[in-house]
Amino acid sequence: MFQAWQGITRALTKSIRLYPVQRLMCAKVTSTRLCSGYQQANVVILHKSLADDFEAFCHANPSPLPLLYRSQPGEWGCPPLAAEADIRVDCPQYCVFEDGLLVSRVSSLMPYTSQLLDMVSFYLGCSFSFERTLRDAGVPVRNVEQNCNVSMFRVRQGNGGFWQTSIRCRGPGQFQCPMVVTMRPVPKEQLDIVAQVTHLTPLAHGGPIHIGDPAVLGILNASKPEYGDPVTPGPGDVPVFWACGVTGVEAIRSCKPPLAFSHSPGCMFLTDQEDTFVSAPTPEPEQCPLTFSISQQPLHYSVTSKAAVQRIRDLEEIIGEDPGQRGIRALFIQDELLRSCLSLSHSSSVLITTGFPTHYMHDPPEETDGPPGAIAMAATLQALGKEVVIVTDHRALEMNCRIMEDAVKKGVIKTAVPLLSYQGNSPDSALNFLCHDGDPNKPRFDHLVAIERSGRAADGNYYNMRGVNIKHLVDPIDDLFTTASHISGVNTTGIGDGGNELGMGKVKEAVREYMPNGSLIACDVAADFAITAGVSNWGGYGVACALYILSLCSVHQRYLHKGLGQPYPPAQDLKQAWAASLPSVAKEEEMLSILVQHGVRSGKTATLGMEVDGLTFHPTHSDVITRLRDSALQRK
The missing domain is CATH 3.30.2040.10 (PSTPO5379-like domain)
Incomplete structure (x- = not known):
């Protein structure tokens, strides 16, 4: 018929x-x-x-x-x-x-x-x-x-x-x-x-x-x-x-x-x-598109291949391992890494914030978790042509500038990232910081990322995992995230490993139920995407590797560029530059050494040595970095 x-x-x-x-x-x-x-x-x-x-x-x-x-x-x-x-x-x-x-x-x-x-x-x-x-x-x-x-x-x-x-x-x-x-x-x-x-x-x-x-x-x-x-x-x-x-x-x-x-x-x-x-035959995973919501204000979906989705889910499993037995799997939401990185891939300018002054009795009070992951993300975002700034506490600004200089000298990152501070001196400070002339239709950044950044609890204080209030050491950078939630087209990501980090308010009910001191320490400020990691640095490494995977996905790149211009794959020199920006054992070991030289200590033990959150760099962190990098580069 x-x-x-x-x-x-x-x-x-x-x-x-x-x-x-x-x-x-x-x-x-x-x-x-x-x-x-x-x-x-x-x-x-x-x-x-x-x-x-x-x-x-x-x-x-x-x-x-x-x-x-x-x-x-x-x-x-x-x-x-x-x-x-x-x-x-x-x-x-x-x-x-x-x-x-x-x-x-x-x-x-x-x-x-x-x-x-x-x-x-x-x-x-x-x-x-x-x-x-x-x-x-x-x-x-x-x-x-x-x-x-x-x-x-x-x-x-x-x-x-x-x-x-x-x-x-x-x-x-x-x-x-x-x-x-x-x-x-x-x-x-x-x-x-x-x-x-x-x-x-x-x-x-x-x-x-x-x-x-x-x-x-x-x-x-x-x-x-x-x-x-x-x-x-x-x-x-x-x-x-x-x-x-x-x-x-x-x-x-x-x-x-x-x-x-x-x-x-x-x-x-x-x-x-x-x-x-x-028509063509049924596509293989490399050419099979899947859609994901990355924004509700405005409504925006992104597209990538089934193969890229699986590879990024593999990264998410690696960063979600919990060798410290902290119970962080209770905070896990599948595909937060994927959706955050899809949003970052569409971005032009990214603000990253880090800094958790958990060691309030030491000078400096910062810990070694956070800055390495922040710089790893910044390196890949820069390689992909994004503008990047890092925001930190004013009291730590000078030290972080010196750390950034050393990171460039040692080859951890190719180009220094501008460092800023935010004190929030007036009701309009956050809007003026985020937008040109304070106009929400003219945002300076389209994505804000917090990695191992102390987050404001429901009572307005900031707590370390032991329940000690460290508010006197923390600038109100949370205000940038709460203000960003009302600016159309600006997305936010929080990366954490305990639930008291900025952005992890998205999973605060799970933090209160499953984490030690959760009812007290849980961050109350939510991000659009909450990436849970065994160590927050691993979340930053995972973001860098996921962005690299998306940069080589022809399905995603076609969508990102609206089908205009010559088709992918990219030129070999671009691919090499992107791969060179990824975290490596050598670069991350150098970065940790720089932090130690500046007196920054391990979060859990306060050890001034080559460890993060009580886990030594070799073999724990080096093994995770190797596996993430190999997965991104498709090495067996």
Whole structure:
């Protein structure tokens, strides 16, 4: 029965080509319903003098402009895609541009035949080609249900906190334009299957380039698309955005050629190829996307491969080991390391804070857990092109500056990280510290990380694990985290190993129930992500290694870069620089030695020696570092 219906559909398609009058009657019907099951194409027609530049532009931006076929000048057909084709009449409607301006919409290009002799037609993949596949997978396609065209938006300046970015296409030549995206509302529970199904269609734009709040893409009103029709979401739907071939229309506008043509958005060229033509076999784990929520304000999901997820979960298991028998597994939440690092991967500027003055009877009172993990994270974030600052207590600022200088000299980190302090002298201090001019729409940082940083308890005091109040040694850096929770687009991470650390308020009920002195010492300040580790430094090492894994994941990198630019893997020199930034036994042993030279002691025993939390560097810490590094580098 289905094969018979396919034959009827193809007959209708051919009749549209062969009989312009019938095609005109269908001009207002979008091609998504005319040819379900067949590959469709966007069309751009340019003078032959622009053809090479536009082809290079397509190759530089393969997600919005997947090139299916480039014609010869004056060639009406496209043999690889359709028999008996004639581009002058085969789209239900065309746009005519003069000097980059839309001057008319026409049902035929036959009157322009003489001009077309010197013009080249480009056939570009279209997301309509995967809509039947989505329906076959049980995913509702709302624009089809509502009998309307898909919503299409011109991407402007992002409005998602520090994620603000102008998503412009890349490449050489005369074409400089923003990307156009389509939006389809998808039930939240079906995001994984949608990402996986469409990832298999690279010639139909591939997988999503954004999932979540339209404002992150600069789309302020999703009910007013620039092209197509408004589409009403269903209950529990999440906006999902794909790159769109109407980007070719924007390219024409930007180049301002004397004469150019395109299909009218939604009125595609219909090929003879079944939509299986654009699909690939079921992906291996390296190419199987999974989606994860990384923010609720604004709503934002990230995407990475199943293989990367498993490798980061392996890291999470390593850092969660508890050789000190502290019972920290009771605080564990799966995938906090993964989701934190996905968020950090999207970030541009990161604030890290550390410092736990547990040894209140010594000078300095700091412990050796925290600073090594902070610097390890900073090294990898810097290598990935992020801006990083470290915030510490004012009384310890000078000492930490000297430690940073020594870390650079000894090769622990390539470039010194700026060190700041925060005292919180007024009610607006935190907002002014975090945002330019105190404006929450202009945050300086898009992610705050606390690692082994003393955290404020419910009574306003700060306690070490023995229940001693050390508030007199601690600046109110917690205020930065509580303020950040009200700034759109700014996420926070807390890394701890006992529950009294800043950010671990997310698991405070478990701390109160399972940790010694938990009802007293539990930090009351929550972070968006709470990473539990056997030793907090290990959490920092795990973050560095997880970021490295994500940097080499082609699925994640494509999503991160919105499908623009050349595809990954990265250049070898970049990969080597990222690997060089990872923690190693040699670097971390050197870092611990620097801390000891500055009088910093082991947290549990107050020993001034090569140990952290009462565990000697060899073999305990060195073994964990080796296993984390080997896992990141995929060594056996």
